[in-house]
Amino acid sequence: TYEKLWLVAAMVLIVGFIATITYGSVALGITMVGDQQETVEPTELNDERFSDPRVAQVGENEYEAYVTAQMFSFQPDPIEVPEDSEVTFYVTSRDVIHSFSLVGTNVNTMVIPGEVAEMTVEFDEPEEYGVVCNEYCGPNHHNMEGMVHVV
Numbered sequence: 001t002y003e004k005l006w007l008v009a010a011m012v013l014i015v016g017f018i019a020t021i022t023y024g025s026v027a028l029g030i031t032m033v034g035d036q037q038e039t040v041e042p043t044e045l046n047d048e049r050f051s052d053p054r055v056a057q058v059g060e061n062e063y064e065a066y067v068t069a070q071m072f073s074f075q076p077d078p079i080e081v082p083e084d085s086e087v088t089f090y091v092t093s094r095d096v097i098h099s100f101s102l103v104g105t106n107v108n109t110m111v112i113p114g115e116v117a118e119m120t121v122e123f124d125e126p127e128e129y130g131v132v133c134n135e136y137c138g139p140n141h142h143n144m145e146g147m148v149h150v151v
């Protein structure tokens with residue numbers, strides 16, 4: 001019947017959409033796990049983590065990356081994490097609003113002074129991702145770059 005045909009057509013479309021989304025993330029070897037817009041108050045974190053921003057191993061394949069943005073760089077640079085890892089980024093700003101965006105991925109968050117942006121990302125394979133700032137932050141905004149090395 002026509003009704004059945006429509007149902008099949010709808011199913012094919014849905015599977016197609018899911019495949020497209022899945023392929024998109026798998027192809028890049030990167031998957032967003034956490035809510036990229038989630039923020040936590042800096043008082044909930046030890047401020048020392050941001051005075052010496054770095055990557056800390058917190059589980060077998062789990063890492064926490066403490067990152068600061070300021071005119072016109074990110075620290076640490078590069079951010080080095082191993083493949084097959086799940087990395088939670090905590091990103092804050094020392095001065096004005098920046099963003100922390102991994103080129104060619106959907107990893108992108110605003111970085112607001114006084115707040116900590118939190119997002120969790122799975123890195124499946126060795127890759128180099130450029131980090132850029134997408135918020136205008138001053139005369140050298142367009143040169144504000146960093147790097148994530150998945151090794």
Ligand code: CUA
Pocket residue numbers: 070071072097098099133134135136137138141142144
């Ligand atoms: Cu930092 Cu634009």
